[in-house]
Amino acid sequence: MSPQRPNSFRTGPDERGHFGIYGGRFVAETLMPLILELERAYARAKSDPSFQAEMNGYLETYVGRPSPLYFAERLSEYCGGAKIYFKREELNHTGAHKVNNVLGQILLARRMGKTRVIAETGAGMHGVATATLCAKFGLPCVVYMGAIDVERQRPNVLRMRMLGAEVRAVNSGSKTLKDAMNEALRDWVTNVADTFYCIGTVAGPHPYPAMVRDFQAIIGRETRAQLERLEGRLPDSLIACIGGGSNAMGLFHPFLDEPSVEIYGVEAAGHGLHSGKHAASIAGGRPGVLHGNRTYLLMNGDGQIEEAHSISAGLDYPGIGPEHAWLHDLGRVRFLSATDEEAVAAFQLCSRLEGIIPALEPAHALAKVLDLAPKKPRDHLMVVNLSGRGDKDLDTVERFLEGNRRP
Amino acid sequence: MTRIEERFAALRREGRAALVTFTMAGDPDAETSLAIMRALPHAGADIIELGMPFTDPMADGPAIQAAGQRALAAGQDMRRTLGMVRSFREADDVTPVVLMGYYNPIYVYGVERFLRDVKSAGVDGLIVVDLPPEEDDELCLPTLAAGLNFIRLATPTTDEARLPAVLRNTSGFVYYVSITGTTGAASPDTAKVAAAVARIKRHTALPVAVGFGVKTAEHARAIAAGADGVVVGSAIVEALRASLEQGRSGPAVVEVVSNLVSELARGVRAARHTGAVEPARPS
Numbered sequence: 001m002s003p004q005r006p007n008s009f010r011t012g013p014d015e016r017g018h019f020g021i022y023g024g025r026f027v028a029e030t031l032m033p034l035i036l037e038l039e040r041a042y043a044r045a046k047s048d049p050s051f052q053a054e055m056n057g058y059l060e061t062y063v064g065r066p067s068p069l070y071f072a073e074r075l076s077e078y079c080g081g082a083k084i085y086f087k088r089e090e091l092n093h094t095g096a097h098k099v100n101n102v103l104g105q106i107l108l109a110r111r112m113g114k115t116r117v118i119a120e121t122g123a124g125m126h127g128v129a130t131a132t133l134c135a136k137f138g139l140p141c142v143v144y145m146g147a148i149d150v151e152r153q154r155p156n157v158l159r160m161r162m163l164g165a166e167v168r169a170v171n172s173g174s175k176t177l178k179d180a181m182n183e184a185l186r187d188w189v190t191n192v193a194d195t196f197y198c199i200g201t202v203a204g205p206h207p208y209p210a211m212v213r214d215f216q217a218i219i220g221r222e223t224r225a226q227l228e229r230l231e232g233r234l235p236d237s238l239i240a241c242i243g244g245g246s247n248a249m250g251l252f253h254p255f256l257d258e259p260s261v262e263i264y265g266v267e268a269a270g271h272g273l274h275s276g277k278h279a280a281s282i283a284g285g286r287p288g289v290l291h292g293n294r295t296y297l298l299m300n301g302d303g304q305i306e307e308a309h310s311i312s313a314g315l316d317y318p319g320i321g322p323e324h325a326w327l328h329d330l331g332r333v334r335f336l337s338a339t340d341e342e343a344v345a346a347f348q349l350c351s352r353l354e355g356i357i358p359a360l361e362p363a364h365a366l367a368k369v370l371d372l373a374p375k376k377p378r379d380h381l382m383v384v385n386l387s388g389r390g391d392k393d394l395d396t397v398e399r400f401l402e403g404n405r406r407p
Numbered sequence: 408m409t410r411i412e413e414r415f416a417a418l419r420r421e422g423r424a425a426l427v428t429f430t431m432a433g434d435p436d437a438e439t440s441l442a443i444m445r446a447l448p449h450a451g452a453d454i455i456e457l458g459m460p461f462t463d464p465m466a467d468g469p470a471i472q473a474a475g476q477r478a479l480a481a482g483q484d485m486r487r488t489l490g491m492v493r494s495f496r497e498a499d500d501v502t503p504v505v506l507m508g509y510y511n512p513i514y515v516y517g518v519e520r521f522l523r524d525v526k527s528a529g530v531d532g533l534i535v536v537d538l539p540p541e542e543d544d545e546l547c548l549p550t551l552a553a554g555l556n557f558i559r560l561a562t563p564t565t566d567e568a569r570l571p572a573v574l575r576n577t578s579g580f581v582y583y584v585s586i587t588g589t590t591g592a593a594s595p596d597t598a599k600v601a602a603a604v605a606r607i608k609r610h611t612a613l614p615v616a617v618g619f620g621v622k623t624a625e626h627a628r629a630i631a632a633g634a635d636g637v638v639v640g641s642a643i644v645e646a647l648r649a650s651l652e653q654g655r656s657g658p659a660v661v662e663v664v665s666n667l668v669s670e671l672a673r674g675v676r677a678a679r680h681t682g683a684v685e686p687a688r689p690s
Contacts, residue, residue, distance in 0.1 A: 016541065025541050026510060028466045030562040032539040033569060172472055173462060185465040190588040192564050240617055289511045289537070290463060302484040303515030305462045 009256035010330050012013065012323060017206020017293075021327060022322035023061070025205040032187045039207045041112045045145070051107065058103055063093050065100075065218065069383070073096065074353040079373035082380040086222050089249060089387045096388030097219060097247040098129040102198060104215035107134040107248045109196035113349040117141045119198045119202035120184040122149055122177035122243065123314035123361065124156025124389055125251060126200030131165035141165040146176035146183070149313045155392050156400075157200050164308040174307040177243075177317045201244025205292030209321050216250025222312045223383055224254055231381055237262040239372070240365050240385035241364040242335070243279070243315035245324045247387035264326060264372070268310035269337035279308035281320040295322040311340035311400060312360035312390070338367035344400050346370060347372035347390060359388035360396065410503040410531045411556050411579040414453055415635065424631035425615050426451055426675045428638030428668055429507065431458035431474035432491055433483025435645065439656040440478070443647070443664050444495050448502045449581040450665040451672025454616075456534070456647045457640065459488055459508030468591035472640040474650065485516050489528045496529035505558060506577075510546065518546055522553045528550045531554030540572045547576050560584050561607055570610050580614040580636060581607055585621075591641025594620045601633030624674030631678035639671055661675045 012019040025035060045051040068088045076084045078219040089097040102119075109117060117139050121127030127143040134141035145161055147169040150157055151289045160167050173179035181204075202209045202216070207346045208266075227235055238255060240248035242265040255261045270278035278284060281296040288297040290305060298318035308318040327333040346366035351357045358366060367386050373382055390397075408416075418425050428447055433440050447455055460475035460483050468477070492504055506525060513535065514520050525533070535551055538560070540547075549580025550557045564587060565573050574581065583604060585595035595617075604615045606648045619629050643664060650663040669677025 025539060026537040027539060028536050028562075029539050029560045030466075030564050030584065031574065032541065033564045033566065052551075172469075173476075178463065182463055182465045186468075189466060189521065190592065191588045233517045235688075286515075289509075289514050291465070294514075299511070301515070303461075303512035304479060304484075305511070 008048060009327065009330070010253065012096060012326065013206060013210055019323045019326035021287065022294050022325040023206055023209060024294050025292060026289050026294065027205045028189060030192065031185070034188070034192055035205050037112070040206055042108060042211050045108055045111060051111070053342070055104055055107055058217065059100070063099050064091065066222045066226070067091050069223055069230065070313070072354050073280040075350065076373070078353055079370060081378065082373040082376035082382040083378065084369060084373055085227070085381065085383045086356070087219060087383055088385040089219060089247065089385060089406060090356070090389035094129045094132050095308040095391070096129070096359065096386070097216060097250060098126045098200060099132065100218055101200070101212045101215040101246060102126065102133050102291045105196070105198045106137060106139070110137060112196065114194060114196035115139065116195045117197055117198055118144065118187050119200060120144045120177065120180040120186050120340070121200060121315055122151065122180070123312065123392065124153040124160065124316060127157045127165070127167070128156050128163070130198050131160040131163035132373055134165060135163045142187065143167050144170050144180040146180050146186070147171050148175045149177065151181070152396060153313050153392055159263065168387070176307070177313070178305065185291070201292060202249045202323060203244045203293055203295065203319060209293065212246050213253055213323065216246050217253045219247065219250035219385065220252060220254035223251060224360070227381065227383065231393070233263055233381070234258055235381045235383045236260070236376070237264065237380065237382045239264040239266065239365050239369060239382065241266045241315060241361045242320060242324060242389065243268070243317050243361065244319070245321040247385050249321060249323060251383070251385045252333065263333045264334050264368060265335045266368045267337040268312055268315035268364055269339040270309040270311070272339055273337060277309035279310040279315050279317060280337045282325070284339050285318070287325070290319055291403040293322045295319050295325045311343060311396060312364065314359070314361040315334060315364065335366070336368050338364040340400065342367035344397055347393070347397055356386065357390035358386055359390045360393045362387045363390070409556050409579060410501060411454065411505070414503050415580060418453065424675055424678060425453040425616065425635055426428060426627070426672050427454040427456055427460060427618070427636050427638040428452040428643055429456040429638060430643060430647070431460055431471065431478050432488040433460060433476045433478030433481055434644070435448050435477050435651055435654070435656045435660070436481040437483065437487055437491065438615070439660055440662045441491050441505055445498065445631055446661050446665045447668060448499060450504070450668035452668055453654060454503045454505060454636070456505045456507050456640070457488065457492065459485065459506055460612045461509040461512055464509060466589055468589035468641060470591045470645045470648070474644040485512055489524050492528040492530055502566055503531045504529065504676055505532040505534055506530050507551060508536070510532065510535050510537050518549055522549055522555070522640065524634035530555065532558050534558045534560070534582060536560065540575065543576055551576060558582055563603065570607065574611045574613070577613065580616050581611060582638065583607060583617045583634070584619045585617050586619050588619065590619055591645070592653050594622060597629040597633070600630060624670045627671050627674040628678045631675040637675055643667060
């Protein structure tokens with residue numbers, strides 16, 4: 001598979017929602033009119049200065065943007081190579097990048113006259129962001145969350161409930177993020193008239209992958225301007241973790257047409273790529289169709305979706321956004337992977353060297369920074385997306401370390 | 408003419424609607440599932456819909472989700488499902504068989520190879536839930552070119568403007584999804600369904616079968632009065648589940664399913680049939 005290299009990497013998707021062979025609109029007929037309505041509404045909002053102004057206002061005063069670009073001096077020293085910057089998305093209101101996208105979608109839902117919001121969540125960060133914006137705008141909110149994730153991300157369940165959202169534990173299938181998404185789609189099919197489905201990542205049927213990317217691209221735009229101010233130039237490399245891939249796509253997109261910028265996505269390798277227990281769709285999957293789009297999926301030879309595994313609930317998904325799949329085939333983004341163990345080690349190191357407890361998701365990106373940065377020269381500028389804070393993961397990390405201490 | 412088209416033509420002459428039954432291939436195991444399939448025409452099924460199990464059936468309610476999981480747990484895969492149709496065809500060359508499911512297992516099997524194999528197995532048509540007209544290039548057009556029916560779902564959200572696009576590459580029959588919801592959810596309002604069927608028939612000469620939420624013989628009778636076919640799935644699959652002993656097939660399973668299908672068939676046949684009078688010519 002070697003698709004033709006386009007003139008620009010930033011023009012996708014086409015009018016049918018395709019990034020090369022990926023993306024598309026693989027949904028039941030009941031949802032198709034809703035998706036077309038959403039596409040039209042988003043196209044109108046995108047070109048409406050009053051929508052952008054409204055969003056920018058809340059991004060500044062409610063979310064707390066711009067998020068800082070921080071020189072991680074001790075981590076850079078420790079690595080002894082590249083100059084490492086953190087894009088501090090964990091400082092956003094609700095503690096992760098998720099809120100950038102949710103704000104856009106909820107403002108859009110209000111414009112469309114929708115009166116009820118549903119969402120799926122894995123680690124709970126997207127659920128918390130959705131519950132937050134729904135509280136702010138007085139919208140009833142139902143969050144679907146796999147029963148296993150409800151157990152391992154308890155603090156976020158409590159946050160969502162405190163914010164007035166109803167958290168529905170999903171007991172079907174593997175009881176994690178993919179099943180939460182199935183259940184949200186079933187809800188949407190049932191409640192077509194009043195409900196807005198707020199998808200948390202750059203996946204799902206068109207226009208979601210492009211829309212979520214657009215809302216998250218503020219990460220990359222700010223980074224570009226901030227680094228220009230600090231260093232007077234472009235970064236040399238970007239690195240971000242990838243579950244569905246929204247924080248990564250948000251950072252990458254404004255730089256895709258800068259050939260000098262190396263771009264790395266880091267998937268979750270769980271117990272290791274050869275263990276059969278991982279969540280690395282690019283490294284261990286093949287193209288297939290799930291949740292409205294064609295992309296790389298973890299599945300068996302019969303096309304049955306396999307369970308992903310990662311210590312990080314936010315990366316525990318057997319697919320990846322279709323634009324990432326396309327950028328992988330084109331060779332524009334390099335995909336690496338980090339194991340549970342590597343992520344936990346990076347989690348601890350970052351906490352102690354920088355006084356920043358990262359979420360387990362960006363800890364996967366940090367793990368690969370530890371590999372890459374030492375091999376780079378001192379003037380190499382590396383930006384890592386610190387996409388979320390780690391408070392929610394302290395129990396998980398503690399249990400992991402306990403388990404490793406036992407003989 | 409495919410077996411589906413022949414069957415609807417014959418039923419039109421009889422002046423009654425079709426009973427379309429849904430069972431999941433490989434539920435609860437390959438052997439029992441084939442025995443059930445063989446019993447269906449004798450019990451009164453006019454058209455057999457056979458589910459291709461998938462791990463992530465996003466349009467299905469709990470009953471059919473569980474049926475798919477039972478089948479997958481028993482080792483069902485696409486190869487076995489096609490083998491099952493082949494075995495069924497050894498003794499029955501007239502009952503139409505429609506495969507229903509989701510696109511990924513077909514895509515992974517390979518569209519060209521899939522169409523070749525389903526055709527040689529004796530399948531007459533396909534219903535693929537997650538392929539709307541916007542994705543017709545994927546499977547719909549190749550299926551029609553292979554001489555098989557591609558049966559599309561029309562739903563309460565398919566409005567007047569969209570209906571022609573939904574009907575354009577549809578053949579065999581139109582499957583009207585009577586509710587906004589998953590399979591086996593709320594029961595539809597019969598009067599609303601009849602009006603919706605009439606609306607679709609203004610756009611097409613194809614027969615219109617109605618499904619999602621039809622559970623009892625009485626209900627099937629009421630729906631059959633205003634449509635060319637009634638699809639029952641979740642109720643059958645649920646009866647099958649209830650007849651299992653510790654999740655395994657027992658001697659009662661085939662009989663339980665047959666009895667329910669006979670009852671549903673009596674309902675459909677008792678309907679005073681007004682819906683399937685002469686179809687309108689497409690405008």
